[in-house]
Amino acid sequence: MLAEAAEAGGAVASLLTREKATLGALARRFAFTSPPVVTTAARGSSDHAASFFKYLMELGSGIPVASIGPSVASVYGRPLQLAGALHITVSQSGESPDLIALQDAAKAGGAFTLAVVNASESPIALSADLVLDIGAGPERSVAATKSFIASAAALAASVAALTHDDGLDRALAALPAALDAAPGAPDEAVARLSGAAHIYCVGRGPALAIASEAALKFKEVAAIHAEPFSLAEVMHGPLALVGPAFPVVGFVPGDAGLENAQEALGRLSALGADLFCxxxxxxxxxSVPLPATGAPALDALAGILPFYRLVHAVARARGLDPEAPPHLAKVTRTA
Structure with a gap:
């Protein structure tokens, strides 16, 4: 897990160079008529990468992005009405039957389909209109690390291409170095979190997707119940569970949401929460400083790498093997 996470910077640098033509083709496809809506389909860490894309795309273009439940097509067999839309499937393996069924339904409903995959010869890739190959190489760890980061970076590059955002392009170019410079896991955080039974992972905007990925990793790697929340949403019902020493892990980049995040975290601190951000x-x-890329959202993405090191150390401290989480396999084929 740690070895593969450390390869993320190289994987991102490679895909940004290798996939320039694909990104150019995507930009040309929507050069004159923007899609009225963008839909996504993914599972697990890939779905968190899709959520990261959602915020970047909505903030950068104003075009709404919606996640469609694969069972709409795979189980319930309902048609989709997506004339002129862009449908994006994100999948490391490209093999899940439910994602294949939804992509086929989206295409039949009039959408242009983009597959963001780590397997360019997979069924999802072969049936898509355009393939963005993250090219992360073999990932043997059950817990996805570099493939999540590479998928999120590929989707961010898609946003830059579709919105002609030169600033985001420059930040993407800086992302590999930021990932390579990411710090390790602080010993004090490992000690504080290894005894936790429940954890909140919080963020806002694009950072909410990173918090969601962190919560998943706490569950699958360290066997700790963790829930992700927006820093706005946690102020509602979830606040009732917060008390002395309740652990909260936050991802808080320096974007327009920083001031609100400071206020929300101050309230959590006043209730006695043990904050680690x-x-x-x-x-x-x-706090652990986020690596700098020039774009706050990509800073938050780079912040998942030190988190991966943290959760790996927490699992070890709990006597668990991060390489063998119970009941899980590398590829999950859901119907």
Missing amino acids: FSSGTLPGT
């Missing part, structure tokens, strides 16, 4: 802002609790 990946952020370059001034926050209550303990």
Whole structure:
């Protein structure tokens, strides 16, 4: 897991160079008529990468992005009405039957289909209109690391291509170095989190997707129940569970949501929460600085790498093997 996570910077650098032609083709496809809506389909870590894309695309273009439940097509057999839309399937293996069925339904409903995969000869790739190959190489760890980062980076590059955002392009070029410079896991955080029974993972905007990925990894790698929440949503019902020493892990980049995040985290701190955040802002609790790329959203993405090191160490401290999470396999084929 750690070895593959450390390869993320190289994987991102390679895909940004290798897939320039694909990104150019995507930009040309929608050069004159923007899609009225973008839909996504994914599972697990790939779905978190799709959520990261959702915020970047909506913030950058104003075009709504919606996740469609694969069972709409695979189980319930319902047609889709997606004339002129862009449908994106994100899958490391490209083999899940439900994602294949939904992509086929989206195409039949009038959508242009883009497959973001780590297997360019997979069924999802072969049936898509355009394939963005993340090219992360073999990933043997059950817990996805470099494939999540590479998928999110590929989707961010798609946003830059569709919106002609030169600033995002420059930040993407800086992302590999930021990933390579990401720090390790602080010992104090490992000690504080290894005894936890429940954890909240929080963020806002694009960072919410990173918090969702962190919550999944706490569950599958360290066997800790963790839930992701928006820093706005956690102020509602979930706040009732927060008390002294309740652990909260946050991802807080220096974007327009920083001030609101500081206020929300201050309230959590006042209730006694044990705060541990990946952020370059001034926050209550303990913080690990986010690597800098020039785009706050990509800073948050780079912040998942030190988190992977943290959760791996937490699992070890709990006497668990991060390479063999119970009941899980590398490829899950859902109907």
